[in-house]
Amino acid sequence: MTFNPQNIKILLVEDDEDIREMYATTFMKKGFTVFTAHDGRAALEKIQNKKPDLVLLDIMMPNVDGYQVLKEVRKDMTKYVPVIMLTNLDPGHFERHAQFEDVDEYLIKSQYSPSEVLQKSVEVLKLNKRMPQDVVI
């Protein structure tokens, strides 16, 4: 069976519309199925309903923030959802609220271009066996 990126569901959790659109465009251009959430509450709902293969999670959001989303997601021990923290908060801030072991990757948005973020995401998906190793995106 040949690989179809459409089978990979990416959930983008980002309150800034410009940035959300930017990453959505990047992933959709490569054929991934992309869902978006503009805050933590919506994110938790979509994680429940859409069962994404990867969550790109911002931290500073209205209502429910990224830390709480991560905490809720990791509460369920029966299934593992790969999470990449994609934020402009520095790692020191993250470390005061959560553990790096709980995330698959921690990326500072401003330091990575959208295409670099895509590449990191593909690495994480491959590591989690969500897509074949030999596929080049």
Add this chain to the structure above:
Amino acid sequence: MEKLRSASKIRLPKKIITLRRGPHLAEAASLLREAQEAARTSQGYFEQLFTQSTDAIAACDANEYVLDVNPAFIDFFGYTPEEARGKHINDLVVPPDLVTGAVAIANRVAKGERSYLEALRQHKDGHLIPVTVTGAPVMIAGKRVGVYAIYRDMTEQKQAEAALAKSEERYALAMRGANDGLWDWNIVTGEKYYTPRFKELLGYHDATITNAELQKKFPTLLVPGEWKRMEAATKAHLKHGAPYDLEYEIILDSGDRRWFRSRAHAIWDEKTGKPLRMVGSFRDITRRRLAEEQLAASQKLLQDVLAGSPVATYVIDLNHKIIIWNKAMEHLAGRKAHQMIGTDRHWEVFYPEKRPMIVDYMVKGLATSQIIRRHYRHTNFSESRFENGVVGDVFFSGFYKGGKWLRFMIKPLYDFEGRRIGAIEMMEDVHQQKLDHERIHHFNEELKVTVAEKTRHLEEANKHLQSLNVLKDEFIAVTSHELRSPLTAARGYLSFLNDPETRATLPENARQYVSRAYNNVEALNSLVNNILDVSRLESGRFTLRKIQTNLVSLVQNLLDNLSISAREKKLAVRFKNLTGSPQLMLPLDPLRLHQVVVNLLDNAIKYSKPGKSIWVILRIRDSRVQLVIKDQGIGIPQREVSKIFDKFIQAKNAASRYQGGAGLGLFITQKIVELHGGTIAVQSRLHLGTTFTLSLPLK
């Protein structure tokens, strides 16, 4: 013995002599034989009695001239029968001054009466012997034909027994104390008898010293002068009945000095009033004397100590009488010792009317906490066992003007045997001390309030500072977030335009604009990131997230991504891995080390002229990993080299050919390397190039 025999004949049984004057001759002859027989038997009895009696017996004629004496008489009075015979009995044994008494006996005997009395008789050598004298007439046919004088010895034991019988109570007194030695002085003979215990007390054994020897020796054992005192006491006792009770010191042969108590009573002749004997007890009182001496010494010491003590002290005895009132007490109470000692007026000092004080309760063993509290309402005292005394502070309202605080210590006093003998009270004027203490207490309270207030202010200030600190952290976090967010979007969308595919669709000038916009956004991005890093480094909140990282692939990936900008300048970037292994796992913060290497490579590219080469070399030196980045760029002037790691520094040369950047990169680079436990060194030659050497520990 002839005389004796004839004398014995005289004393035929009356029956034989007066009866049996029978009518028949033969019968008479027979009776006479019987009588003679009986007489012979009787004579034998008498003879034995006479010779073997322990009583001295003198047989005298009617005029009391001695006819014969028995062996006991010889022993007793010292006269031989030859010396005695023919002498008047009174001349022989009656002392000249007692002849009247003897004559009285003779008169009674002369009347044919038996006579008995206790008297003194004289030995041939002159010494007097207490005796009982029995005078018995010898009567034949109603006519007195002679006299027997019988003497019984009453000296020593017998006399003592007699004395005991006579004066049992006094003797018992003398005997009191099983450990006492006893002495018995026969005043008539001058002889003394000492009990074995007496000798033992003086360090002798009964067998080793006779009474006579001890009697002679005794005065020499006494401390000089004591013998005279004893003699005087004896004389006073014998003459006036003054009690004889002496304590004196004796030096034993061993050299030990011991104290004895000697008590004695004399026995007087009831009739003559003359002393006959004196019996005494003798007790070793050395221990008691020593104890008394020690007591006296310690009393003296106590008095001396108390006299000089700055603590006001007085002592009362069991009768509440003051026995010590020291100088300090005089001063405190305003009353002199001579006014107080011997009185029970210690209350005067403290109260207007007489009332018992704690000392008085203490003396009686009645001090209890209730008593003390009832009598001293303003008292703070340490409650303990009152038998050991009580300590406390008391306010005497009547003492001085307006009253005074005194600190007292009251303690019962006991003798050696634990009997209460008095009580001591020591006092100290603590009035000023109390006032000072109250003032200090008050001051302390005020101070406490002030300190509490200040502390509260400080705590508030600290809280405020802490909240400010949190605020600052939040500020940095938010600032970084807020600065980065628009940059992210701008950079991201520009990267879409700059993407080779999209770029190819743009007109030439638009491509130029995109490139410039993109480069400036990049510069702004790195500037923002650097400023945030510096702020974190300076606040100590720059933390590493170390994980085992493959340094080879980290460098490799980085070079792959850099190639675009390097290509633009047509630079050859060459990587050499000299470590000998494709994997080099080190505990590193991959993001931060990435930042370091990017920064060094960016510098190398930025300051290199087009067409030149850049070398990136990985090697192991001295158990450390070295990453060498060497360019053929413009180089750094020698005097600037040492400053390039400072903040906001760009080499002048670099500034003059402005390449962008705030000069924070190398400062941050060095800090990150140091946080990894590594070092960074630089070598540079102007116009020839610069080499950065990064050293990291293998573990």
